[in-house]
Amino acid sequence: MTIPFLVSHKAGRCLKFNKTLYPQETLRRFTEAHGADRDFVLKDEGRSFTVGIKDGTDEEYLDVLQYFLAVRKA
Amino acid sequence: MQKALVKVKGWGKLSINTKVYPLQTLYSAGYAFMDKAYVYLDTEPGGRVAVWIYPKAKGAKLETLAMEFSEELLNYAHYFSSLKVNAESTKLLLQRALFSAxxxxxxxxxxxxxxxxxxxxxxxxxxxxxxxxxxxxxx
The missing domain is CATH 1.20.5 (Single alpha-helices involved in coiled-coils or other helix-helix interfaces)
Known part of the structure; x- marks a missing residue:
């Protein structure tokens, strides 16, 4: 599977999240909860921020998307 | 007319007007789709939100998923608007029920x-x- 919205970064691939749609706090919580088994890199870019996973697979990036929607509903 | 579904590398992209479907509706529809598909949201110019959908089941058709997503959007839009309209009546009924109890x-x-x-x-x-x-x- 290829993820078309993954952004290429000099440090690798990353997901770009718009702050209006994805509150930074929610994703910070996700990275804190899963930080032990994955190496996350969060970068603030003004209106958006990026989440990079060191050597992250597509499935790991998709987990981030799933977490956000699950938390929103809860 | 703007094409409803754009396909990119196995993903389907729907462009949703947030004046018609508020964010709350989009999140709820996305949540309802968690078992069927991966969902990613992004902003687009003109107050629109791009909804990227990738089917989880092999052989699932993107067109069908997109149509189901649209249905889910309408379902939640109706739910939230009814909730707003009925808020006062619900409050009154609850108060009355509590008072009588x-x-x-x-x-x-x-x-x-x-x-x-x-x-x-x-x-x-x-x-x-x-x-x-x-x-x-x-x-």
Whole structure:
């Protein structure tokens, strides 16, 4: 599977999240909860921020998307 | 007419107008789709939100998923708008149900209302006295 919205970064691939749609706090919580088994890199870019996973697979990036929607509903 | 579904590398992209479907609706529809598909949201110019969908099941058709997503959007938009419209009635019904279950609550509410009215009257009286005193000083 290829993820078309993954952004290429000099440090690798990353997901770009718009702050209006994805509150930074929610994703910070996700990275804190899963930080032990994955190496996350969060970068603030003004209106958006990026989440990079060191050597992250597509499935790991998709987990981030799933977490956000699950938390929103809860 | 804008093409409803754009396909990119196995993903389907729907462009949603947030004036028609608020964000809350989009999140709820996305949540309802968690078992069927991966969902990613992104902003687009003109107050639109791009919804990227990737089917989880092999062989699932993107067109069908997109149509189901649209249905889910309408479903939640209707749910939230009804919720807003019925909010006052729901509140009244709940209050009535609670009061009938515990009559002491009704009495407490009545007493509180009386206390609030007394406070309001006292405040009004104070304000009038202050105004009169100021007037007297001027003359």
């Amino acid at each position: 515990a009559p002491s609550l009704a009495k407490e509410a009545e007493e509180k209302e009386i206390q609030d009215l007394i406070k309001e009257l006292e405040q009004e009286e104070k304000d009038e006295q202050t105004k009169a005193a100021k007037k007297k000083k001027r003359t």
